Amino acid sequence: MTETKIKEESSNEGVATEMAQKKTDGLLKKLVEITAKVERIPKNGWNDRQKYHYALESDIKDVVRKEMSERGLVLVPSELNRVVSVINTKSGGQQQIVSLEIEYTIYDAETGEKITFRGYGDGQDSGDKAVYKAKTGALKYALTNLFMIPTGDDPEAAGGKPLQPKYIEQGKIDYLEKLVNKVANLSNAQPSNVVIELKKNLNTALAFEKFETPLFEDAARILTDWVKQFEAQLNQAPRFTPGSDMSNQQNNTSWGNL
Missing domain, CATH: 3.30.390 (Enolase-like; domain 1)
Structure with a gap:
């Protein structure tokens, strides 16, 4: 009984410590996150x-x-x-x-x-x-x-x-669309789905035409990273050789593997 009681008290103390730590970290951590955002x-x-x-x-x-x-x-x-x-x-x-x-x-x-x-x-x-x-x-x-x-x-x-917002010029819009199409080709996805995933990562619903320079830079960085990751996955996939079974050599690249 004594050993069981000690274990229960130890467990309760651990839970209380964890709850106190969460409470201590909660508000201050959120304020730090907002400061960065x-x-x-x-x-x-x-x-x-x-x-x-x-x-x-x-x-x-x-x-x-x-x-x-x-x-x-x-x-x-x-x-x-x-x-x-x-x-x-x-x-x-x-x-x-x-x-x-x-x-x-x-x-x-x-x-x-x-x-x-x-x-x-x-x-x-x-x-x-x-x-x-x-x-x-x-x-x-x-x-x-x-x-x-x-x-x-x-x-x-x-x-x-x-002042009127300074939106990115057409050349940068074309550059983003080129990256989107490249990601779509590498991942066997529709360009529209790539754009949806991109905007989720950017936490925005704006069209490319409404992007300002900081948002454009973040979008280009994310798309470039995706291109590199999908290319790396493709390079690791087995290569097709004539006479082999194509069904065993499907492209396994997917959004879930990012």
């Missing part, structure tokens, strides 16, 4: 006055929201402090300046863990948008600091306007 946010904003590109708050939020939701994370804001002042403009009007301090809490729905951090934002407007601008700035400040996202200045800066 959001490193390529395009700077689609342009500050006309100071002449520089910056990442729009909407671009950052869209990418981060997707990565967080896939990992069961939710962000909850709580306003801690608000300072409102009114200034007179040179034209004789008035503008409202709002300064906000907001505490954000990220909850992990799987482990119950949470982490809190703060963001600060200022908004200036002659109408009713000062609070909105301050909240926008605070959220961008918080997310860019938490996930170490390099970016420009406040997205509400004067003269800011979105």
Whole structure:
């Protein structure tokens, strides 16, 4: 009985240790994964006055929201402090300046863990948008600091306007299609199925015409790797010799062998 009890206690301690380790690794590990994922946010904003590109708050939020939701994370804001002042403009009007301090809490729905951090934002407007601008700035400040996202200045800066995305040129589109066809020939697959697998790996539904340079580079790398892997498999397959039985020498190359 004593030996059995010791084994049960040892087993329970092992389970508890494993659960504690999972809980400890859960939220922090997910935040690290997101930090690695959001490193390529395009700077689609342009500050006309100071002449520089910056990442729009909407671009950052869209990418981060997707990565967080896939990992069961939710962000909850709580306003801690608000300072409102009114200034007179040179034209004789008035503008409202709002300064906000907001505490954000990220909850992990799987482990119950949470982490809190703060963001600060200022908004200036002659109408009713000062609070909105301050909240926008605070959220961008918080997310860019938490996930170490390099970016420009406040997205509400004067003269800011979105830029058109820079899609890849036709030559690069042709290059991707050439690689797709080569993979299809080597793997006995339809080109459309190769494209489907490629987009799954890229986590995108965009057509090649909508690819920007970073996405093109990732796609070319994946397709090139597939070509090398299928060619290696074919080189290892037995060669057909005249008079031999073709049924015993089928091409075994498949997506499952990648």
